[in-house]
Amino acid sequence: MTQLHWLPEDSGWRGRLKALRTTPVTNPEAAWVEAMALANLRVDFVRTNALDETMRTIFGSQPPTGTGTKPVRLAMLGSCTMAHLHGAIRVAGLRRGIWIDIYENNFGQYWQELADPSSDLHRFKPNVVLLALDAHHLAAGLSANFEQADGDAAVEEQLNRIRECWRLAREAFKCPVIHQTAIQVHPDLMGNNESRLPGSAARVVTAINQQLRPLAEQDGVDLLAIDSRAARDGVAAWFDVGLWHRAKQEITPAAAPMFGDMVGRILAALQGRSAKCLVLDLDNTLWGGVIGDDGMDGIVLGQGSPLGEGYTAFQNYARDLSRRGIILAVCSKNDETNAVEPFESHPEMVLKRSDIACFVANWTDKANNIKNIAAELNIGLDSLVFVDDNPVERALIRQELPMVAVPEVTDDPISFLRAVSDAGYFESLAITDEDRARTAQYQGRRAAEALRASATDMDSYLRGLEMVMATRRFDTVGLQRTVQLINKTNQFNLTTRRYTEEDVVGIMQSNRAFGLQLRLIDRFVDNGIIAICIGKMIDDGDTPGEDLLIDTWLMSCRVLGRQVEPTTLNLIAEQAQKLGAKRLIGEYLPTKKNGMVKNHYEKLGFDVVETREDGSSRAILDLASFTPAPTFITIQEG
Amino acid sequence: MTEPEIYAALTEIFADVFMRDDLVLNASLTAKDVPGWDSFKQIEIVIATEERFDIKLHTRELDRLQNVGDLVAVVASKKG
Numbered sequence: 261m262t263q264l265h266w267l268p269e270d271s272g273w274r275g276r277l278k279a280l281r282t283t284p285v286t287n288p289e290a291a292w293v294e295a296m297a298l299a300n301l302r303v304d305f306v307r308t309n310a311l312d313e314t315m316r317t318i319f320g321s322q323p324p325t326g327t328g329t330k331p332v333r334l335a336m337l338g339s340c341t342m343a344h345l346h347g348a349i350r351v352a353g354l355r356r357g358i359w360i361d362i363y364e365n366n367f368g369q370y371w372q373e374l375a376d377p378s379s380d381l382h383r384f385k386p387n388v389v390l391l392a393l394d395a396h397h398l399a400a401g402l403s404a405n406f407e408q409a410d411g412d413a414a415v416e417e418q419l420n421r422i423r424e425c426w427r428l429a430r431e432a433f434k435c436p437v438i439h440q441t442a443i444q445v446h447p448d449l450m451g452n453n454e455s456r457l458p459g460s461a462a463r464v465v466t467a468i469n470q471q472l473r474p475l476a477e478q479d480g481v482d483l484l485a486i487d488s489r490a491a492r493d494g495v496a497a498w499f500d501v502g503l504w505h506r507a508k509q510e511i512t513p514a515a516a517p518m519f520g521d522m523v524g525r526i527l528a529a530l531q532g533r534s535a536k537c538l539v540l541d542l543d544n545t546l547w548g549g550v551i552g553d554d555g556m557d558g559i560v561l562g563q564g565s566p567l568g569e570g571y572t573a574f575q576n577y578a579r580d581l582s583r584r585g586i587i588l589a590v591c592s593k594n595d596e597t598n599a600v601e602p603f604e605s606h607p608e609m610v611l612k613r614s615d616i617a618c619f620v621a622n623w624t625d626k627a628n629n630i631k632n633i634a635a636e637l638n639i640g641l642d643s644l645v646f647v648d649d650n651p652v653e654r655a656l657i658r659q660e661l662p663m664v665a666v667p668e669v670t671d672d673p674i675s676f677l678r679a680v681s682d683a684g685y686f687e688s689l690a691i692t693d694e695d696r697a698r699t700a701q702y703q704g705r706r707a708a709e710a711l712r713a714s715a716t717d718m719d720s721y722l723r724g725l726e727m728v729m730a731t732r733r734f735d736t737v738g739l740q741r742t743v744q745l746i747n748k749t750n751q752f753n754l755t756t757r758r759y760t761e762e763d764v765v766g767i768m769q770s771n772r773a774f775g776l777q778l779r780l781i782d783r784f785v786d787n788g789i790i791a792i793c794i795g796k797m798i799d800d801g802d803t804p805g806e807d808l809l810i811d812t813w814l815m816s817c818r819v820l821g822r823q824v825e826p827t828t829l830n831l832i833a834e835q836a837q838k839l840g841a842k843r844l845i846g847e848y849l850p851t852k853k854n855g856m857v858k859n860h861y862e863k864l865g866f867d868v869v870e871t872r873e874d875g876s877s878r879a880i881l882d883l884a885s886f887t888p889a890p891t892f893i894t895i896q897e898g
Numbered sequence: 899m900t901e902p903e904i905y906a907a908l909t910e911i912f913a914d915v916f917m918r919d920d921l922v923l924n925a926s927l928t929a930k931d932v933p934g935w936d937s938f939k940q941i942e943i944v945i946a947t948e949e950r951f952d953i954k955l956h957t958r959e960l961d962r963l964q965n966v967g968d969l970v971a972v973v974a975s976k977k978g
Contacts, residue, residue, distance in 0.1 A: 305945070306914045306946050506957075514945050
């Protein structure tokens with residue numbers, strides 16, 4: 261199944277697209293928002309292309325301002341026809357608020373263009389490269405009478421060539437590289453034991469797909485695993501042999517929306533924009549029936565009924581997600597006592613109370629409750645996925661909180677699991693220790709909140725937290741998290757500069773700049789990396805080598821009010837002095853979301869020397885007269 | 899399935915493919931009559947038609963398609 265079945269249908273879709281296309285655009289941001297809304301409704305490949313054409317008519321080749329995301333310049337490199345997939349990729353970006361420009365190499369010339377610095381590809385300057393070599397291309401030159409050595413050599417040669425492409429792309433563009441695996445399109449010559457025929461195209465493509473995976477891991481390349489997806493959907497849903505003969509399209513246009521969405525997920529994940537939290541309704545979502553009416557004995561869950569097993573399977577899936585770092589929350593219209601009871605004492609419950617980082621059961625409307633959940637967990641509403649069997653509640657949340665993902669489901673619990681997994685909301689490129697520990701973190705934070713409530717004054721509260729800040733320069737171990745924070749933090753972010761992995765590696769390697777990753781550990785919990793700073797010496801201008809620009813200073817809002825800001829300044833000053841700086845230069849660049857740090861530098865004792873019309877400002881701190889402020893946070897290096 | 903029903907369904911498909919709700923289909927309508935009807939759009943029309951009617955058009959059938967009337971006829975032959 262290649263339909264985007266988790267997106268809700270709207271019978272007025274065609275009319276809305278027409279209105280978008282025919283109304284003169286007076287407000288590009290509003291047009292972008294409406295286009296995003298249309299991309300988040302059920303669209304097939306025809307409507308996907310219609311939306312894409314409309315977008316290009318409205319915006320041309322210039323991304324609208326105010327998207328809040330980093331525009332992507334995607335180079336698609338391959339040897340078969342892919343132009344019919346561009347629209348679906350751009351619309352998948354739109355679905356996530358990301359503007360995408362696409363370049364495709366001239367027919368079959370991907371290798372030459374990678375190697376030639378004067379090629380169109382190099383002129384395009386991609387910031388993401390997708391290497392999409394099709395199965396026919398990979399199997400070229402094989403013969404069914406190959407000896408084992410010939411067959412193995414063919415695999416080896418293709419793998420080497422692929423890795424060389426990765427290397428060339430990396431070196432030329434210093435950007436993330438995505439590799440598309442090949443769909444199994446070739447017919448069997450032997451049958452079940454096809455792998456015993458060395459020169460079989462089907463065998464060689466399978467071998468390449470398998471052997472690529474560890475190599476991609478080793479070389480830091482992310483996979484676009486359409487081979488796995490096509491295996492689930494059936495290869496026929498992705499590959500139409502007649503169409504291959506007619507148009508050299510290895511991926512059928514019918515599968516384009518799914519293909520585009522898979523690319524969009526990776527592009528969003530590269531910007532740290534995947535969802536983080538699964539918010540669950542209870543009655544008829546985690547179990548069958550209504551706990552308040554049917555009671556513990558009456559709800560349907562677990563062994564003994566197909567329906568009950570469906571709910572159990574969904575709970576298992578949710579628990580597995582939480583074990584790999586997705587936060588779970590509950591949002592239910594219920595009396596809290598009733599709602600908690602199954603978690604504490606129903607023998608068939610897979611999810612326990614301790615798996616739920618934020619549990620909200622009351623009679624207030626769900627839109628407000630979901631806002632509160634986001635606030636309590638200190639994550640954006642666009643990080644939430646809300647599953648509810650009740651179409652009225654789903655419609656309410658889509659209406660009130662369009663940034664929350666609300667998958668379309670039926671009343672069958674197996675549809676919940678399918679919607680959440682097929683939609684790829686939680687696309688992740690790597691798994692970190694922090695991901696594994698996340699639910700424990702959120703619970704520890706609640707204990708800290710409780711301490712705050714009981715402490716009589718601020719100082720005793722802060723002292724009681726026994727905080728330690730572990731400070732490290734940027735390193736490869738923390739790279740994923742650093743990039744995630746740089747691209748995801750909107751509120752406590754002075755400059756909102758977005759950087760890729762390659763940018764961060766560049767800072768690691770510079771001896772005129774530093775990057776700090778700060779971890780805060782308190783008595784209750786390791787909060788993980790909560791702040792990122794990048795300092796760059798200003799080596800040109802009137803006073804070369806004297807000023808250090810705080811290029812980036814961002815912090816997770818969940819540690820506000822913990823004295824992290826002055827402690828961080830002490831660390832920045834120390835690093836700056838090591839580089840010979842006499843002054844710190846702080847900048848504030850306003851966005852829609854970072855108003856909270858408008859006076860950040862002023863509060864820390866900087867002199868604001870310039871405020872511009874757009875609200876941005878520049879502040880200076882003289883290091884000669886700076887004394888580090890005492891805080892309750894102990895510093896630990898390394 | 900009657901011919902008017904097939905025309906009605908194809909009109910919907912054409913409206914989405916060409917983003918026009920004013921296209922009136924008739925048997926003699928060809929790619930030359932509709933701006934933007936290129937080989938990509940031709941493939942879109944065929945696949946959308948296959949999905950809509952849950953049919954599969956064979957290579958020879960596709961090669962014979964000259965106008966909307968041909969498309970209606972081939973659908974009718976499979977859904978008749």
